[in-house]
Amino acid sequence: MNEQILYLSLPILALLTFLYLAFPPRTRTGTSLPLPPGPPAHWLPGIGSPWTTTYAPRLFAKWTEEYGPVFALRRGWRDVYVVIGRWKAAQEIMEREGGALADRPSHVAAGEVLSGGMRIVTMGSGERLVRLRRLLHAVLQPKLAASYEPLQTQHSHALILDILADPAHHQLHARRYAAAVILALTYGKTSPTHYDDAEVVAVRTCLGRLGSTMRHGAWRVDARGFGWLRWVPGYLGELRGWHREERALFEGQLEEARRRMDEGDETPCLVRHMLEHQAEFRIADEELAYVAGSMFGAGSETTASAVTIAIMAATLHPDAQTKVQEELDAVVGRERAPTFEDRPNLPQTVAFMLEAFRWRPVSVGGFAHRATRDVIWSGYRIPEGAVVIANHWAIAHDPEVYPEPEKFDPQRWIDEEGRVREEDRRFCTYGFGRRVCPGNHVANRSVFINTALILWAFRLRENPTAPIDSMAFSDASNMHADPFEVVFENRIEEGEMKRILGEV
Numbered sequence: 481m482n483e484q485i486l487y488l489s490l491p492i493l494a495l496l497t498f499l500y501l502a503f504p505p506r507t508r509t510g511t512s513l514p515l516p517p518g519p520p521a522h523w524l525p526g527i528g529s530p531w532t533t534t535y536a537p538r539l540f541a542k543w544t545e546e547y548g549p550v551f552a553l554r555r556g557w558r559d560v561y562v563v564i565g566r567w568k569a570a571q572e573i574m575e576r577e578g579g580a581l582a583d584r585p586s587h588v589a590a591g592e593v594l595s596g597g598m599r600i601v602t603m604g605s606g607e608r609l610v611r612l613r614r615l616l617h618a619v620l621q622p623k624l625a626a627s628y629e630p631l632q633t634q635h636s637h638a639l640i641l642d643i644l645a646d647p648a649h650h651q652l653h654a655r656r657y658a659a660a661v662i663l664a665l666t667y668g669k670t671s672p673t674h675y676d677d678a679e680v681v682a683v684r685t686c687l688g689r690l691g692s693t694m695r696h697g698a699w700r701v702d703a704r705g706f707g708w709l710r711w712v713p714g715y716l717g718e719l720r721g722w723h724r725e726e727r728a729l730f731e732g733q734l735e736e737a738r739r740r741m742d743e744g745d746e747t748p749c750l751v752r753h754m755l756e757h758q759a760e761f762r763i764a765d766e767e768l769a770y771v772a773g774s775m776f777g778a779g780s781e782t783t784a785s786a787v788t789i790a791i792m793a794a795t796l797h798p799d800a801q802t803k804v805q806e807e808l809d810a811v812v813g814r815e816r817a818p819t820f821e822d823r824p825n826l827p828q829t830v831a832f833m834l835e836a837f838r839w840r841p842v843s844v845g846g847f848a849h850r851a852t853r854d855v856i857w858s859g860y861r862i863p864e865g866a867v868v869i870a871n872h873w874a875i876a877h878d879p880e881v882y883p884e885p886e887k888f889d890p891q892r893w894i895d896e897e898g899r900v901r902e903e904d905r906r907f908c909t910y911g912f913g914r915r916v917c918p919g920n921h922v923a924n925r926s927v928f929i930n931t932a933l934i935l936w937a938f939r940l941r942e943n944p945t946a947p948i949d950s951m952a953f954s955d956a957s958n959m960h961a962d963p964f965e966v967v968f969e970n971r972i973e974e975g976e977m978k979r980i981l982g983e984v
């Protein structure tokens with residue numbers, strides 16, 4: 481009889497052991513506070529995952545209205561996702577508790593394997609992240625960012641001339657601008673950049689692979705309890721091959737920049753500054769190659785998307801456009817082009833840019849962080865191990881901070897004295913806390929100078945026969961507008977514009 485019981489209980493014991501190993505206890509909370517409210521849990525990991533639905537940030541924004549500023553999603557036995565959809569809660573959690581939220585969720589496929597653990601955006605908190613972020617801060621801080629202004633101005637003039645010559649491809653020109661700036665800024669590249677250059681194509685291929693690998697649910701090995709898949713022969717073979725390819729590409733780019741410097745080229749660039757700091761921050765060559773190589777992915781398409789959003793916003797909102805153009809005419813005139821020095825005198829232009837960031841946020845759903853300890857907020861518990869996401873789309877539509885959120889209204893960024901009012905309602909364009917985008921000073925400058933120059937050079941109109949759908953964007957973590965048509969009318973005579981912008 482005893483033997484019978486033993487035999488009967490063996491499969492149960494085996495099942496329990498399997499479940500314990502597959503889904504180990506994740507949170508040691510010591511508190512009985514509840515999770516934030518949220519939709520019903522799904523008890524099998526991955527089943528009914530909201531990330532597999534299209535346009536998750538828009539769905540999450542609806543759930544914010546239903547469940548409140550912070551809601552929780554439970555998936556599987558232990559996985560908790562906490563989504564923040566209101567401005568004040570985002571400040572209180574993502575900024576004030578930033579120390580507990582500096583980690584990222586584990587990315588075995590995209591982070592460990594494809595990126596060899598060296599790509600910052602997928603890197604968990606720890607010693608390497610601290611060293612690499614310090615390096616990035618040193619080379620992208622406001623003073624150095626200002627030193628790249630001439631480069632941004634030069635490429636922005638080229639963007640205006642590209643639009644003048646070929647307005648139909650304005651989105652492609654914005655992409656070329658951003659690619660050229662990031663390559664020049666990172667490696668000191670001075671030769672002209674085309675969007676179909678072999679180097680740009682190769683870097684974009686890596687970027688596409690990263691995007692598809694990072695997609696939620698793309699790789700089972702990233703799901704809790706499936707880490708053992710990494711040991712299955714051949715399973716990660718393709719990713720390992722892609723890693724070898726991108727590493728060779730990034731190391732080649734670094735060597736090329738080094739060679740130019742050894743030959744006496746003194747063009748300022750990130751790699752030059754990084755090499756100067758390499759010993760101080762104890763950065764290995766392979767890490768440096770990756771940090772530099774990742775700049776394109778982080779800073780090129782994001783910037784291009786933001787410039788295109790500004791173009792779309794101006795086309796769809798003629799009154800807001802007029803206000804900026806009146807300011808440009810008064811401050812700059814039409815006999816010279818706007819410059820960075822004009823910025824303090826162009827509050828309407830800056831307000832327009834800030835509103836474009838809010839109206840259609842590039843990093844639409846926000847990048848996931850991970851809690852490394854319990855965070856208590858407003859009587860709720862965000863447990864250690866939870867994935868925490870501040871949904872930029874929902875925060876942009878917070879009616880308490882941005883009344884009539886659907887309306888494109890740059891005046892919400894202007895105070896009673898006509899100055900830019902940002903501090904008390906700053907939008908999270910660049911994310912949060914210890915993971916905030918280190919390229920924000922460079923990116924802001926790019927979007928400012930392009931907005932100013934485009935609206936100085938052209939009056940943008942919608943073609944009534946090709947109406948623009950302002951919600952037609954790609955369903956990606958950094959969203960891009962679907963192709964749309966704009967009628968660019970010159971505000972300055974063509975020959976004169978070319979003369980001012982230095983083409984003739």
Ligand code: HEM
Pocket residue numbers: 600601602603613620775778779780782783786842843846847848909910911912913914915916917918919920922923924927
């Ligand atoms: C308009 C353009 C840009 C936007 C909207 C943008 C937005 C963001 C966002 C939302 C994050 C994640 C923050 C978080 O996790 O909370 C991020 C991270 C990052 N960005 Fe940007 N970014 C832009 C341009 C740039 C540029 C120009 C560079 C480099 C020159 C850059 C480098 C990075 C890097 C390296 C990270 C990873 C930081 C980390 O994980 O610790 N970005 N960016």
